[in-house]
Amino acid sequence: MIPGWYRDAIIYQVDPRTFLDLSGDGSGDLAGVVDRLHHLRGLGVTCLWLLPFYPSPFRDGGYDITDHLGVDPSLGTISDMVQLIQTADELGIRVVVELVVQHTSDRHPWFQQARADRDSPYRYYYVWADEPEPSEIEPVFPGTEDSVWARDALAGQYYRHAFYSHEPDLNLANPAVLREVEKIVAFWLQMGVSGFRLDGAPYIPERTKRLDATDGGLWWFDELNDFVTVRSPGAVLLGEVDVPVQQYADYFADGHRVTMLLNFWSNNHLFLALARQDATSLAKALRQQPPPPARGQYANWLRNNDELDLERLTDDEREEVLAAFAPREEHRIYGRGIRRRLAPMLDGDRDRIAMAHALLLSLPGVPVLHYGEEIGMGDDLGQPEREAVRTVMQWSAEHNAGFSPVPPDRLRMPLIADGPFGYREVNVYRQVLDQDALLYRIGNLSRTRGGLPQIGSGETAVLDSGCSAVLGVRHGSGGETVVCLVNVSDAEVEATQPDGEWVDVIADRPYPPPEPGAPIPLRRYGYRWLREKRHLVD
Numbered sequence: 140m141i142p143g144w145y146r147d148a149i150i151y152q153v154d155p156r157t158f159l160d161l162s163g164d165g166s167g168d169l170a171g172v173v174d175r176l177h178h179l180r181g182l183g184v185t186c187l188w189l190l191p192f193y194p195s196p197f198r199d200g201g202y203d204i205t206d207h208l209g210v211d212p213s214l215g216t217i218s219d220m221v222q223l224i225q226t227a228d229e230l231g232i233r234v235v236v237e238l239v240v241q242h243t244s245d246r247h248p249w250f251q252q253a254r255a256d257r258d259s260p261y262r263y264y265y266v267w268a269d270e271p272e273p274s275e276i277e278p279v280f281p282g283t284e285d286s287v288w289a290r291d292a293l294a295g296q297y298y299r300h301a302f303y304s305h306e307p308d309l310n311l312a313n314p315a316v317l318r319e320v321e322k323i324v325a326f327w328l329q330m331g332v333s334g335f336r337l338d339g340a341p342y343i344p345e346r347t348k349r350l351d352a353t354d355g356g357l358w359w360f361d362e363l364n365d366f367v368t369v370r371s372p373g374a375v376l377l378g379e380v381d382v383p384v385q386q387y388a389d390y391f392a393d394g395h396r397v398t399m400l401l402n403f404w405s406n407n408h409l410f411l412a413l414a415r416q417d418a419t420s421l422a423k424a425l426r427q428q429p430p431p432p433a434r435g436q437y438a439n440w441l442r443n444n445d446e447l448d449l450e451r452l453t454d455d456e457r458e459e460v461l462a463a464f465a466p467r468e469e470h471r472i473y474g475r476g477i478r479r480r481l482a483p484m485l486d487g488d489r490d491r492i493a494m495a496h497a498l499l500l501s502l503p504g505v506p507v508l509h510y511g512e513e514i515g516m517g518d519d520l521g522q523p524e525r526e527a528v529r530t531v532m533q534w535s536a537e538h539n540a541g542f543s544p545v546p547p548d549r550l551r552m553p554l555i556a557d558g559p560f561g562y563r564e565v566n567v568y569r570q571v572l573d574q575d576a577l578l579y580r581i582g583n584l585s586r587t588r589g590g591l592p593q594i595g596s597g598e599t600a601v602l603d604s605g606c607s608a609v610l611g612v613r614h615g616s617g618g619e620t621v622v623c624l625v626n627v628s629d630a631e632v633e634a635t636q637p638d639g640e641w642v643d644v645i646a647d648r649p650y651p652p653p654e655p656g657a658p659i660p661l662r663r664y665g666y667r668w669l670r671e672k673r674h675l676v677d
């Protein structure tokens with residue numbers, strides 16, 4: 140293992156539109172994120188993953204960019220970004236931003252010039268055809284888009300769009316486009332970011348291989364990684380690599396392509412384990428995934444800003460997870476996923492939600508928390524598509540959840556007002572006062588993990604826990620070993636005690652100290668992290 144900040148990071152994902160409205164215009168903003176960076180520090184977070192803040196019509200959560208080098212006026216100015224990066228740095232928090240170069244918004248000046256003039260150099264920034272061509276890719280949002288080709292009347296041709304029809308695909312086989320990407324990357328590195336979340340990574344080689352077929356187009360990730368690390372040695376590429384697990388090694392290479400890989404395989408199998416109340420499938424999946432390279436790391440999460448995309452399961456397994464956590468049609472999306480947050484999926488059961496976080500934080504790799512998960516926020520199924528999980532952060536029981544001072548009808552982002560997940564019930568301030576609250580329990584897990592470099596930086600092994608309901612993972616480095624045991628079931632169980640002498644580091648509730656060699660009891664949805672006793676003086 141080669142050390143690096145990303146090996147044992149704790150990442151927190153923030154949508155600047157929904158975190159805090161400091162300017163008082165009904166939308167969250169970058170100044171609001173700066174204002175609440177201490178909340179992240181209090182949670183033990185070491186890296187902020189900032190969701191899109193670039194100028195955008197926001198028809199795709201801001202992934203529909205019109206200028207990669209700016210800040211949307213509704214969110215602030217470029218100087219707010221400087222302040223955000225500097226303040227985060229003072230608090231020991233790194234900032235990773237989105238690199239969205241698979242497509243642009245159709246309102247991007249490049250596309251506007253491309254469609255207006257066949258001779259414009261911008262024409263071949265995009266992918267055109269006189270008639271829709273057979274395509275290697277399917278629409279990413281089935282049910283919303285039925286083709287990857289759309290006709291543009293002004294251009295007199297069809298353009299390709301893997302995602303929405305308002306997001307034309309950039310032609311990454313055009314060297315001029317690749318130079319533009321370098322300018323974007325250089326700009327944000329110079330601004331002080333610690334890396335990029337590489338959006339839609341698997342769609343990129345499909346284009347770059349048309350310029351050079353080496354490694355099926357994956358050569359471009361090597362170039363990008365070189366470009367980044369020459370300018371900023373500690374910066375990372377966090378790849379959104381939703382491909383079969385057998386291909387993970389190709390994307391990691393030796394850490395010279397993506398530095399961190401968002402692990403859809405472990406995510407899907409974690410939910411299968413939760414649905415079955417049996418950890419066997421997760422243990423098996425973790426054993427099957429390739430170990431990350433010495434310069435690489437996995438990133439794991441429970442929920443994020445998108446749907447819970449279950450494509451890495453078999454059809455039958457996916458049905459099991461859907462039946463358990465998305466029984467109603469309105470919970471489901473794109474024929475493959477769930478548009479709910481974790482807490483409603485687990486019926487607001489605090490012990491089960493805390494256990495799911497203990498499980499996340501026990502996995503090999505680093506955890507990513509979606510804002511609001513630490514307090515068990517709910518979703519708003521009245522919102523379209525994935526907007527259901529993008530409601531405003533619930534800070535307090537005060538006006539608009541303490542998010543914004545405007546009258547509620549002027550809020551630009553949805554607020555959950557009523558029901559068990561409404562802001563009067565679920566909010567940060569209330570949970571700060573309550574040691575049984577999720578904020579306390581999840582925060583404690585995350586801060587404890589921050590003090591255990593063995594998890595993340597060490598060697599890991601999935602154990603035979605002796606109980607199918609319990610996932611056991613051993614993490615070790617420098618002679619220190621930590622074992623994480625998590626009971627995903629609602630039954631009281633016992634796990635096998637690993638060889639050695641063990642003491643509790645953190646648990647769902649206090650347990651009597653482990654008796655040498657005796658089984659380790661775990662309550663319903665219980666978890667225990669144990670440290671091997673060290674005898675410094677014999």
Ligand code: BGC
Pocket residue numbers: 199200202203239302338339379444445
């Ligand atoms: C983002 C989605 C977005 C898509 C298109 C994904 O990686 O997470 O929210 O819709 O890219 O840019």
